[in-house]
């Protein structure tokens with residue numbers, strides 16, 4: 001489909017291609033010095049002590065659960081209004097995801113009150129998802145976690161560059177997991193990162209990422225190790241040098257592009273409010289700094305969303321839904337999951353629609369989208 005305005009877009013300059021070419025010419029493609037540099041730069045950027053590059057955020061979340069010692073018989077509380085990977089990571093460990101409701105029409109993040117209501121003697125951890133890059137209520141959630149002795153894992157896939165109380169998202173919990181999938185604020189195609197301030201956890205994460213081995217090929221290549229032991233059941237979740245080279249350049253541009261996303265979001269809010277006041281826009285005056293990953297709107301109750309999306313499509317505008325709630329999926333309904341009552345999630349998920357948002361959108365592009373929203377709503 002040839003969209004006039006796609007949902008997201010990627011911009012690479014010669015800096016990305018030069019960085020990738022340099023890796024290709026170096027003759028060393030698997031995890032090595034470039035990945036180490038990327039990790040150091042990401043740690044510095046977020047203010048975390050350690051950053052561990054992995055093959056994607058799903059792997060990051062899986063490892064975050066494993067190092068939190070989550071396993072069969074344990075329950076992990078998380079929102080249902082997220083990408084399925086957040087819950088799948090819990091299930092990979094044999095533990096049970098327990099879905100909590102979101103806060104409100106204004107704040108599509110997990111509700112601290114609903115977290116608290118779902119805690120029982122099996123609960124081991126909470127996974128928060130900073131929806132669209134907007135911070136969850138971390139002070140309240142950290143207080144609940146500390147009172148009940150629970151681990152907090154942050155799914156910060158949308159929140160690269162977001163902060164709350166001047167503290168980067170991903171550094172509030174025990175671990176923070178980031179995605180570099182191609183629609184994210186920075187991309188390596190596929191890729192991810194886990195951050196933590198805990199030295200022992202970082203060492204464990206590094207081992208689990210590479211088959212549970214005590215040394216990796218790069219160490220042996222450099223002559224730092226000649227053999228290895230295997231001390232954990234690990235995985236091959238490594239990132240390679242090509243993607244790390246891309247990641248380094250993308251990270252250096254992140255703040256610049258996030259600022260554009262923030263400006264575009266402000267314009268969207270202003271113009272939507274002025275021209276289509278029936279549309280609700282969540283996260284108004286939300287605390288902290290958002291990476292503005294998603295431009296989510298809520299359609300008026302009773303709108304035929306399918307028809308609305310078709311009408312946007314006819315105008316050349318790509319839209320999406322974030323998210324079909326996980327507890328509705330066949331693979332979750334048949335998982336012996338408890339019958340969940342998530343009234344706010346249900347109500348909001350049925351009305352949510354995501355508009356295009358990417359840093360190089362012009363004012364004309366935004367006007368076209370807003371006018372299309374207005375026209376598509378009138379057609380209902």
Ligand SMILES: Cc1ncc(COP(=O)(O)O)c(C=O)c1O
Pocket residue numbers: 056057058059082083085086129155157158178179180181191192
């Ligand atoms: C909230 C959330 N969590 C996890 C993931 C998984 O990320 P990845 O595709 O890097 O595995 C995504 C990706 O879209 C996401 O949006």
